[in-house]
Amino acid sequence: MGRLIPRRVSSWLIVIWSALFAIWIIAGISSRPSTDCPPGDQLCVDASDTGTAIGVGLIIVLWFIGFVVLSLIWLMTRSKGRLCPACGTEAKKGVTRCSNCSFDFAAAAHGQPGLAPPPASAD
Incomplete structure (x- = not known):
């Protein structure tokens, strides 16, 4: 019983982590600020789309790193x-x-x- 995080808690942490990041990714994709661009300014729209893609990409990288760390904790706390x-x-x-x-x-x-x-x- 000398576990740092019980297995059931670490399972819920993985689920909650993934759900929060899924919400964050969906919100990031849906909140394109290209509506702030003046009409006909394609450069502004392209820059806005590029910024959105970079932001969502960083969120996905953060999710993956956290998922790997939590999965390793889950595997290490597995009952023998x-x-x-x-x-x-x-x-x-x-x-x-x-x-x-x-x-x-x-x-x-x-x-x-x-x-x-x-x-x-x-x-």
Whole structure:
């Protein structure tokens, strides 16, 4: 549990980051200031379109850099195992029994009781 950012939070950060930048890109594309140009001044319209393209391009580059950083955080906080429902300890992926309480993950997945039989008592 010593994670800096929990996996679920980092997943939401990626979604929110992408949504905000999508809104920003759409707003940048739709707000062309070429209406401020005098009629017939093609140079002003072309310059305005070029400025819009450069601005939107920079927004896309910023989005991509942030997306890569957040995706790396998401990958690094990935769980290395699963929690045992019986005792709460973390078990490695691929293990079929909990090393702490002998809970049977395979049996529980098939709908059978997952608890192992009690150990035989030594007489």
